[in-house]
């Protein structure tokens with residue numbers, strides 16, 4: 100079975116977004132051979148043993164088995180399924196059902212995560228199983244995030260196979276992405292551990308809704324992360340995503356402290372997260388908490404899933420948000436999902452010269468040398484080679 104590089108997992112996007120994606124992927128080339136999909140039961144509520152693994156971070160309580168990975172704190176009785184749809188209690192132990200059975204396997208440009216300051220122009224071997232711990236109304240991958248591994252068509256790809264396939268396809272990194280890697284934690288951790296031994300980088304694309312202890316453990320094998328900061332108000336987080344803001348903010352600090360290259364994405368959703376005062380507060384918080392050098396990607400919303408009645412985010416609003424971020428002291432600000440936008444380029448934060456030029460996910464030139472601007476010699480933050 101083969102896939103074109105850069106294949107998307109978006110199953111329900113409108114024409115405008117399809118056009119944008121077409122332009123972005125016009126530059127991807129080549130075919131990659133991947134393992135065959137395996138037939139898993141489509142209707143059963145169970146899953147074969149090889150895709151089950153005793154879950155990490157579980158505790159026995161008087162009410163059932165508690166998972167301590169994320170703030171949802173699921174407490175489950177025998178046979179009950181978790182809020183993230185891929186954990187279950189069997190014989191009084193919590194198991195993940197998302198191990199070695201990804202439903203999405205693709206080769207992506209690293210820029211697609213988006214990571215703009217991490218190995219630009221490299222390719223990421225990207226995997227995801229079914230499941231997510233949030234329920235975002237605007238989810239672009241809802242068909243795999245809001246379901247369980249027994250209901251998706253999956254590949255047989257145990258951690259060592261994922262590393263082998265990554266090497267064969269000449270990718271620099273493995274990206275745990277698309278749905279929510281926090282919920283396929285054990286698969287991510289084991290694969291990332293093997294990948295690191297093989298000299299492959301590990302990228303975490305996540306909602307960041309995770310407790311500190313599991314996050315610190317995971318960070319020991321991660322190299323880069325792009326975290327969605329979905330809103331800057333507790334009530335919006337709850338209504339839009341079913342989660343809380345504070346744990347995500349705490350997590351951002353942990354990534355930073357653990358030395359993981361971090362970039363942040365803020366999807367600007369009309370009438371939900373487009374309040375410029377709130378955006379200002381968010382940027383002010385980022386600047387005040389040591390994230391001034393962390394790239395911030397404002398991403399354009401396209402009507403999707405349960406918010407398909409909304410219009411796409413106006414481009415001028417995104418540009419205003421970028422201006423506000425700059426005014427608050429953030430150094431690297433990008434506007435994403437808008438083809439031909441000049442904010443896709445990386446500028447030197449000291450002299451303002453363009454040091455890296457992009458078109459879609461393609462790098463037109465990269466003049467950064469030794470992590471420095473060629474014009475003024477000042478540092479440009481990132482992991483460049």
Ligand code: SF4
Nearest residue numbers: 166169172173181183
């Ligand atoms: S990771 Fe899944 S099982 Fe664990 S607390 Fe979060 S939603 Fe519940």
